[in-house]
Amino acid sequence: MPKTMTKSAQDYLKRIYELTECGLPASTNDLARELEIKPASVTGMIQKLAAEKPALVEYQKHQGVTLTPAGKRAALEVIRHHRLLETWLVQTLGYSWDEVHEEAERLEHVISEDFERRIAAALGNPTRDPHGELIPTEDLKMPVDDSTPLSALRPNQSATIQRVISQDPNLLRHLNSLGLTPGVQIEITDYSSFDNNLTVKVGRKSNVLGLNITTKIFVEIE
Amino acid sequence: MPKTMTKSAQDYLKRIYELTECGLPASTNDLARELEIKPASVTGMIQKLAAEKPALVEYQKHQGVTLTPAGKRAALEVIRHHRLLETWLVQTLGYSWDEVHEEAERLEHVISEDFERRIAAALGNPTRDPHGELIPTEDLKMPVDDSTPLSALRPNQSATIQRVISQDPNLLRHLNSLGLTPGVQIEITDYSSFDNNLTVKVGRKSNVLGLNITTKIFVEIE
DNA sequence: AAATATATTTAGTCAAGACTAAATTTTAGA
DNA sequence: TCTAAAATTTAGTCTTGACTAAATATATTT
Ligand SMILES: [Mn+2]
Ligand SMILES: [Mn+2]
Ligand SMILES: [Mn+2]
Ligand SMILES: [Mn+2]
Numbered sequence: 001m002p003k004t005m006t007k008s009a010q011d012y013l014k015r016i017y018e019l020t021e022c023g024l025p026a027s028t029n030d031l032a033r034e035l036e037i038k039p040a041s042v043t044g045m046i047q048k049l050a051a052e053k054p055a056l057v058e059y060q061k062h063q064g065v066t067l068t069p070a071g072k073r074a075a076l077e078v079i080r081h082h083r084l085l086e087t088w089l090v091q092t093l094g095y096s097w098d099e100v101h102e103e104a105e106r107l108e109h110v111i112s113e114d115f116e117r118r119i120a121a122a123l124g125n126p127t128r129d130p131h132g133e134l135i136p137t138e139d140l141k142m143p144v145d146d147s148t149p150l151s152a153l154r155p156n157q158s159a160t161i162q163r164v165i166s167q168d169p170n171l172l173r174h175l176n177s178l179g180l181t182p183g184v185q186i187e188i189t190d191y192s193s194f195d196n197n198l199t200v201k202v203g204r205k206s207n208v209l210g211l212n213i214t215t216k217i218f219v220e221i222e
Numbered sequence: 223m224p225k226t227m228t229k230s231a232q233d234y235l236k237r238i239y240e241l242t243e244c245g246l247p248a249s250t251n252d253l254a255r256e257l258e259i260k261p262a263s264v265t266g267m268i269q270k271l272a273a274e275k276p277a278l279v280e281y282q283k284h285q286g287v288t289l290t291p292a293g294k295r296a297a298l299e300v301i302r303h304h305r306l307l308e309t310w311l312v313q314t315l316g317y318s319w320d321e322v323h324e325e326a327e328r329l330e331h332v333i334s335e336d337f338e339r340r341i342a343a344a345l346g347n348p349t350r351d352p353h354g355e356l357i358p359t360e361d362l363k364m365p366v367d368d369s370t371p372l373s374a375l376r377p378n379q380s381a382t383i384q385r386v387i388s389q390d391p392n393l394l395r396h397l398n399s400l401g402l403t404p405g406v407q408i409e410i411t412d413y414s415s416f417d418n419n420l421t422v423k424v425g426r427k428s429n430v431l432g433l434n435i436t437t438k439i440f441v442e443i444e
Numbered sequence: 445a446a447a448t449a450t451a452t453t454t455a456g457t458c459a460a461g462a463c464t465a466a467a468t469t470t471t472a473g474a
Numbered sequence: 475t476c477t478a479a480a481a482t483t484t485a486g487t488c489t490t491g492a493c494t495a496a497a498t499a500t501a502t503t504t
Contacts, residue, residue, distance in 0.1 A: 008491065028452055041492055043453055048491090062452060062499060092314065093340045106332040112325055118315045230461065250482055263462055265483055270460090284469060284482060 007109040010078045011035060012045055013056060016067055017075035025064030073140050080136040081108040081116060083129035088119045090130045097130040097181070098172035131172075132163025132182035132218070147218035150186075151211055153198065158187045159219035166216050178207055180217060229331040232300045233257060234267055235278060238289055239297035247286030295362050302358040303330040303338060305351035310341045312352045319352040319403070320394035353394075354385025354404035354440070369440035372408075373433055375420065380409045381441035388438050400429055402439060 015034045019026035028046070032039040049071065050059040056071035067075060085104040089095040095103070120126075120138065127143060128134055134143045147162040161184045166172060175181065179202045189206060190199035196211045237256045241248035250268070254261040271293065272281040278293035289297060307326040311317040317325070342348075342360065349365060350356055356365045369384040383406045388394060397403065401424045411428060412421035418433045 006490075029450090037491090038493060039452065040454080040494075045491075047453095093337070093344060095340075099336075103334055103337060106334075107329070110328040110332055112328075114321075115315070115325060118317075122315060228460075251480090259461090260463060261482065262464075262484080267461075269483095 005074060008045065009049060009056070010074065010109055012042075012049060013067065013071050013075040014078045014082075016057060016065055017072065017079065020066050025066050027064045031065075076136040076140040076142060078108055079142075080138075080140065081111055083133055083135040084116060084119050084123070084126070085111070086129045086131070087123055087126050087135070091123060096173075097176065098169035100130060101167045101169075128163070128182065130182075131165070132161070133165075134163075145218070147220055149215050150198065150200070150209070150217040150219050151196065151214035153188045153219065153221070154191050155188050155199075158185065158222045160185055160222065161217060162220050163218045164216060165218070171213075171216070175213075175217075179203060179205070180207075186219070227296060230267065231271060231278070232296065232331055234264075234271060235289065235293050235297040236300045236304075238279060238287055239294065239301065242288050247288045249286045253287075298358040298362040298364060300330055301364075302360075302362070303333055305355055305357040306338060306341050306345070306348070307333070308351045308353070309345055309348050309357070313345060318395075319398065320391035322352060323389045323391075350385070350404065352404075353387070354383070355387075356385075367440070369442055371437050372420065372422070372431075372439040372441050373418065373436035375410045375441065375443070377410050377413050377421075380407065380444045382407055382444065383439060384442050385440045386438060387440070393435075393438070397435075397439075401425065401427070402429075408441070 012031070012035065015031055016026045019030055019034065028039050028042050031037075031046075032042045035042065037045075046057060046059050046065050049056040050065070054070045055068050056074060057065045058068055059065045082104045085107050086097075086100040089100045089103060090097060117138075125138075126135060134145050136142050145162070148159075150159070150161075153159060161180060161182050163182060164172070164175060164180070166175075180186070180200075184202060187201040188198055189201050190208075191197070196214070197208050198214050199206055199208050234253070234257065237253055238248045241252055241256065250261050250264050253259075253268075254264045257264065259267075268279060268281050268287050271278040272287070276292045277290050278296060279287045280290055281287045304326045307329050308319075308322040311322045311325060312319060339360075347360075348357060356367050358364050367384070370381075372381070372383075375381060383402060383404050385404060386394070386397060386402070388397075402408070402422075406424060409423045410420055411423050412430075413419070418436070419430050420436050421428055421430050
């Protein structure tokens with residue numbers, strides 16, 4: 001593995017991991033948008049990552065990038081740091097799930113492997129972070145997630161919320177106020193085919209949720 | 223205050239603070255040694271810090287540097303981070319006092335003010351770190367330390383260890399094994415004027431300590 | 445199949461922060 | 475006080491990772 005890894009390289013690899021989870025290469029433009037870096041700069045960094053020995057990304061001009069095994073390991077290392085940190089900020093310092101992302105984004109690059117092991121052990125080797133995202137294992141395998149988007153459910157189905165994919169603090173606070181957080185049981189009571197709204201019952205309260213929300217909540221059907 | 227502050231600038235300011243505690247300006251060479259950076263590079267950075275608006279250091283060629291009020295505030299902010307982090311790593315993650323310095327050295331630059339407040343509160347606003355160093359207050363005042371170097375004590379004097387100024391893990395482990403840690407009561411039973419060795423009683427054990435050690439332990443005389 | 449629009453890459457620039465080698469002070473010794 | 479040593483600064487270079495503007499390749503329309 002490459003001796004040192006800059007914060008920048010780590011952030012690129014992490015984003016490439018996320019963008020290629022669907023199986024397709026990550027495009028320069030998508031990466032640029034996610035990283036908030038101009039496309040020209042992204043091309044430059046991609047070429048550098050591809051030139052490392054061993055290569056961290058597989059790159060062909062105009063065809064996007066994918067991670068090599070070494071790049072994937074590096075990405076999973078950062079993602080493990082990030083998700084353990086978020087979990088730990090929530091559990092031990094009383095952060096709420098909408099406050100942890102930014103902090104973890106900076107800490108993830110500087111903690112030691114020792115620190116990583118200590119917080120993992122202190123938390124009891126958790127498998128999911130506060131948003132329900134799976135935490136890569138210590139040997140850097142990403143567990144498989146078999147959850148379904150809430151948007152795919154229909155009336156009379158029951159489910160448990162597994163994860164919420166959003167880093168938008170406002171949305172997270174909103175969902176929290178509705179009681180829509182990982183672990184919570186829900187039931188679908190209505191569906192409108194016109195706007196794809198779902199009526200979701202949590203406890204004794206019901207809420208009508210649009211696609212913008214239901215595609216971001218993933219559940220396990222019962 | 224300057225908008226952003228790089229890790230480098232923070233490390234420079236922290237070292238300048240430490241080197242100027244005695245009242246004298248910090249020399250280029252001393253800074254270079256402490257920072258493990260070549261003197262020529264130190265000159266360059268000093269000039270940059272002096273040119274900031276507001277200036278962070280007072281600098282006259284060949285005369286060394288001192289901190290301006292703004293530079294001192296920035297230094298104390300980093301030192302507060304460092305010492306709170308060390309305390310917290312020891313208290314909540316089971317680090318020993320010889321393991322925390324390196325980790326804190328990296329974390330100190332990336333934690334938010336929110337994080338700082340949270341760990342300070344969780345620790346009960348501690349006044350000293352695991353080495354007994356005073357922690358700057360939230361409003362960035364450095365408490366005064368009235369402790370005496372152990373080397374100044376003579377037979378029949380009793381004292382309590384306040385702080386140990388060393389970042390050398392080997393020395394710290396050695397002192398730990400001798401029971402010479404902050405808070406511990408000691409008594410001087412012998413002194414040799416030839417080599418300045420002191421015989422120090424801790425509990426029921428006695429140890430003969432040379433100047434290399436006795437100048438690094440600070441005590442409160444009883 | 446052109447023509448246009450979009451995406452991507454190249455070329456050249458910049459700032460930060462380090463380094464080496466050479467020049468210049470300052471300090472200390474004889 | 476003059477000289478040699480030590481400390482410090484200057485000048486010029488390098489790497490990293492950004493940026494803009496311009497060139498080129500790919501995709502989408504007509
Ligand atoms: Mn996150
Ligand atoms: Mn990050
Ligand atoms: Mn320390
Ligand atoms: Mn540091």
